[in-house]
Amino acid sequence: MLDLADRPVWLTSFWGFSPDTWGCVGFSDNWRREKFLPDARKGALVVIYVTKGKGPDNQRGKVVGILETTGETGHIKQFLSGDAWEEKEADPKSRGKWQYAVRVSRAWIIDESEWQNVDDIFAETYGRSSAEAIGANGVRLSDEEAARLANLTVHEVPVYGQTGKLDSVVRPFSDALKPSRAVIPAKEPYFVGEVDGPKHLYILRLVGGVANWLGEPVDDEDERMIIKVGFSKSPYMRRDQIQSAYPAGRFKWEIMFPEPVPDTAPYLDAATAIKGEDAMKARLFKGGARVLGGEFYLAEEWLVRKCWTAGKMAAEGAEKAG
Structure with a gap:
């Protein structure tokens, strides 16, 4: 009980x-x-x-x-x-x-x-x-x-x-009513901790207009997007937690990957998911994505899809090696 x-x-x-x-x-x-x-x-x-x-x-x-x-x-x-x-x-x-x-x-x-x-x-x-x-x-x-x-x-x-x-x-x-357990130290400007255990990789996309958000003209705006990469026990909750830090308005975060979100988190723990997150960041850097701070990036859609594939492959490789 x-x-x-x-x-x-x-x-x-x-x-x-x-x-x-x-x-x-x-x-x-x-x-x-x-x-x-x-x-x-x-x-x-x-x-x-x-x-x-x-x-x-x-x-x-x-x-x-x-x-x-x-x-x-x-x-x-x-x-x-x-x-x-x-x-x-x-x-x-x-x-x-x-x-x-x-x-x-x-x-x-x-x-x-x-x-x-x-x-x-x-x-x-x-x-x-x-x-x-x-x-x-x-x-x-x-x-x-x-x-x-x-x-x-x-x-x-x-x-x-x-x-x-x-x-x-x-x-x-x-x-939830017990004292908090230790969590992984903060690595990003807006951080909400979670206990270790099975994790999803995720990519969130900001909807509402890239140029409007950045406050500057953006070439080929329709082909570029602002994203956040990371890992979490629940992509839904990570989306909601980040959204809650923003005032209500036209800009909304949505889950781009995984689509659909699996019922069960595919990676054993945070250490495995970190391998996937690092691979996503590396692929974004290699592809010329613009770093917007923390784990936020401006990137073209083709590059976002490539980075997602790289992240999954790295996490799956880490599981097999472990």
């Missing part, structure tokens, strides 16, 4: 998962909040699935994140960013709702590759409760169902109003 130090684990639904602007769990009636408060004071964990009728298309019906609650209560406006409050009140479907709030202290997003349908992972609880009741009141998961969270890959994300240090190590949820 998942050892959560006797923490209760609840299930509820949101219209999305944005704890950086929505730092609470809200109830439409005080009696509903009072029913939840004894568990909240124990640091209850609330598993979030996105409603099937509203929310991002690729998240609907999926279990996408986990919140840690506190015993602090207040009006929902206290725990929302100004933009989130204005958006909530501008929508007739949410105006005036969920006013009785409980503050959230920490939040974790589940790796996109591991999002599961709520009626699959929590079939027992979801099957015996209506979606309306789950959304309005929340329901407590059994120990058996809560234990299914243990091996889900997560990383911590910011919570609105949070003052503590963020621990963005990528790891199984069973380790």
